[in-house]
Amino acid sequence: MRQFTAVVNPAAGSSSGTAALLPVARLLREAGAGLDTRYSRSLDHARELALQAASQGRVVLAVGGDGMAGAVGGVLSGTDAVLGLVPSGRGNDFARALALPTDPAALSELLLGAEPRAVDTIRVDSAVHDGVSVLGSVYAGVDAVANRYANQSRLLRGAASYYAGGARAVAGWRPAAYRITVDGGEARELRGYTVVAANSGFYGFGRRVAPDARVDDGLLDVVVIRHAPKRLFFTMMNELKTGAHMGRPQVEVLRGKEIRIEADRGLPYGADGEVDATLPVTVRVQPGALHVLR
Known part of the structure; x- marks a missing residue:
């Protein structure tokens, strides 16, 4: 027993x-x-x-x-x-x-x-995190700002805190210039709202940010949401509940084992619901590194 x-x-x-x-x-x-x-x-x-x-x-x-x-x-x-x-x-x-x-x-x-089953984890390396491992995702941009607001909320709980935090974050957001490098290849430069390196398909209270991500495939799904009018981004926030945002031209998915995320300013990034650091950050998948009862 x-x-x-x-x-x-x-x-x-x-x-x-x-x-x-x-x-x-x-x-x-x-x-x-x-x-x-x-x-x-x-x-x-x-x-x-x-x-x-x-x-x-x-x-x-x-x-x-x-x-x-x-x-x-x-x-x-x-x-x-x-x-x-x-x-x-x-x-x-x-x-x-x-x-x-x-x-x-x-x-x-x-x-x-x-029986315990092996799942992947994510190694996070930055000025604050040196070899820290997390489980679900690392996200850098407006969602990290929104999550910070949600965590600070004392009046709202659950999904309501995320919606309120998201609205506040988007209202004050200005586009960021990202630089994304996947598996040491050529850097991608773009303007957008967020970059999410996902091991799990869900974040932000059940939003299906990366519907095709799997916790045991040895890869990270990198979801990029490019710049769009704020009214459209609010629409995409609702679409995250079902994964419908994946059909938008502003959404791009990359896949790899090691992701480097940089930006033109010190954007916050979050990991597994906690936000306490700023870009740049490098994340690496750790295949089958954790044994979980599931």
Whole structure:
């Protein structure tokens, strides 16, 4: 029977990580599994707790949103540790990409019985991040600004915070001149709203930014949204919910294993829902680097 350590972010999203964990924990224990619960003070502390649990051969449960999943999964990338997710954040986009059940009974059954499967991760290198691994995507531009606003929101939660943050970000946006290099080839220069290097197809609370991205194909899908009138970009924001934006001429998709993103100014970039750095950044896929219960 598996032994679990749950690393909990108590403040994840609109409901506490503890509340999300309780029904799953009860079912795991009733089935005979061992479960320890550790509460993190920060993402760095969560990484420390995850490594401690993994060193004891325990399955590490990341309880929270994409930031917690990315922090815990990132630090376990490249190890033999096994990760499980108990989503309880605003977006839960990596859990969505893995098609994890939301029902506690179905999720506990998966955690107890599923075999670990290898998924890719992303290595991030910049002035702030030196070899940090994340799970879902790295995005540079208006969406990073929008996500920063959403994370700062105290009045709005869930999808509402992303919509409000997006509207505020687009209203104050001026086009950026990007320079994108894929796998060391010739640099592409363009003006646009964002560049997203995606391992997962989802970001920003369920938006299908890269519908063809797969977490286990050894490649990153690089979605570029070029300059367009702001009214059209608002339309594309709605189209992100279904992936319909992919039919727009302003949207281009590149694929590769290593992506360098630069811009004409210090644009923010985000990774797994967290925004704390600015361009330039280099991202590299790490094929099959993480073992996940899915």
